[in-house]
Amino acid sequence: MKPIPDSITLVMRSYNEAWAIEDTLKAVCEQDYTGQIELIVIDSGSTDGSHEIIRNYKPKEFIILEPGTYVPGKVLNQGFRLAQNEWVVFLNSDATPDNAQWLKQLLQAAVNTPRLGAAFSRQIPRNDCQAVFAHDYDRCFGPHRESDQWEHFFSMVSCVARKSVWKEYPIREDLQYAEDDEWTRRMKDAGYETLLVVESVVMHSHNYTPAQSYKRAKGDALAVAQAGNVPETSLSWPLGVVLPAVKDSIKDFKYCLKQRRLNEVLHAFRVRYQQRLGRIDGYKEGMSDG
Structure with missing residues (x-):
């Protein structure tokens, strides 16, 4: 060593x-x-x-x-x-x-x-x-x-x-x-x-609002797209935003249930939706810039 x-x-x-x-x-x-x-x-x-x-x-x-x-x-x-x-x-x-x-x-x-x-x-x-x-x-x-x-x-x-x-x-x-x-x-x-x-x-942690979550996710995705590292993913609203947000929220529900924090489930869904929407918007903007 x-x-x-x-x-x-x-x-x-x-x-x-x-x-x-x-x-x-x-x-x-x-x-x-x-x-x-x-x-x-x-x-x-x-x-x-x-x-x-x-x-x-x-x-x-x-x-x-x-x-x-x-x-x-x-x-x-x-x-x-x-x-x-x-x-x-x-x-x-x-x-x-x-x-x-x-x-x-x-x-x-x-x-x-x-x-x-x-x-x-x-x-x-x-x-x-x-x-x-x-x-x-x-x-x-x-x-x-x-x-x-x-x-x-x-x-x-x-x-x-x-x-x-x-x-x-x-x-x-x-x-x-x-x-x-x-x-x-x-x-x-x-x-x-x-x-x-x-x-x-x-x-280390941050508590972002749904709007801040959107901005952060969009910025990260935009940078990833500008760098040419966009993953294989659907850029459509149903498959790229709604479906992944629901899947994320199911995982959040299980986590909140385990942690006895079910009162935060609705907030979690709002954040996940904005994160997924921001990500798709960022990918699209970054790819169009290229």
């Missing part, structure tokens, strides 16, 4: 997440890791007091973007460029390490993976997470996760990659969504591996 690096760079993206960033930074400082952590924070113009919290942790680089200028690929590439270390960890400011082993477990798995593209952490939802989204985290990261059967799955929320590999495969800067999906697909096509490290755990 290879030793973990004695120096890493941690790049954190933030925007109006003062409610979480203190806990996240504190958890980073309390990791069972004796090496040096170079902290780089790139903030998208927060106005909620985040800047004062960040400065208290004395980052090596603290960059504040002009409001409205955030482009994920540009920010991620900037983080890589600024990093003084070979191993670069990315951690969202609202993704709080669940224990003191988060970083060590992530690094241990990464250094012992030949031809690593990127390794990423397991995510667990916060206590206030609505059932439909908690179910998604279970499907993606749970002990019986569906993601193991998916053609591709990756999340940039908490991950590690090598700067030397990034130099060969920089992240696209023309995508507003799903840039991490396209990036890791490209690396996998070149023979690099992406790895889910279930022992490395962060707490």
Whole structure:
């Protein structure tokens, strides 16, 4: 087993997440890791007091973007460029390490993976997470996760990659969504591996409204289509929206029944419908642009 690096760079993206960033930074400082952590924070113009919290942790680089200028690929590439270390960890400011082993477990798995593209952490939802989204985290990261059967799955929320590999495969800067999906697909096509490290755990979740769910799903699907990665699926309303939304909702019903949260079933269906509608609309728009 290879030793973990004695120096890493941690790049954190933030925007109006003062409610979480203190806990996240504190958890980073309390990791069972004796090496040096170079902290780089790139903030998208927060106005909620985040800047004062960040400065208290004395980052090596603290960059504040002009409001409205955030482009994920540009920010991620900037983080890589600024990093003084070979191993670069990315951690969202609202993704709080669940224990003191988060970083060590992530690094241990990464250094012992030949031809690593990127390794990423397991995510667990916060206590206030609505059932439909908690179910998604279970499907993606749970002990019986569906993601193991998916053609591709990756999340940039908490991950590690090598700067030397990034130099060969920089992240696209023309995508507003799903840039991490396209990036890791490209690396996998070149023979690099992406790895889910279930022992490395962060707490992270969002409660989106149905309208926000539509916007998010459409943005992801649009980016996927622009990258030429549209899966084989029906683009019709009955087969591409209604039928999958119903199938998703049946799974949600079983989850809610098991968790004793049946009062959230109707909300789950509204979210699933908007997600499926957004996905189809995004695919269509992205394919027509091409």
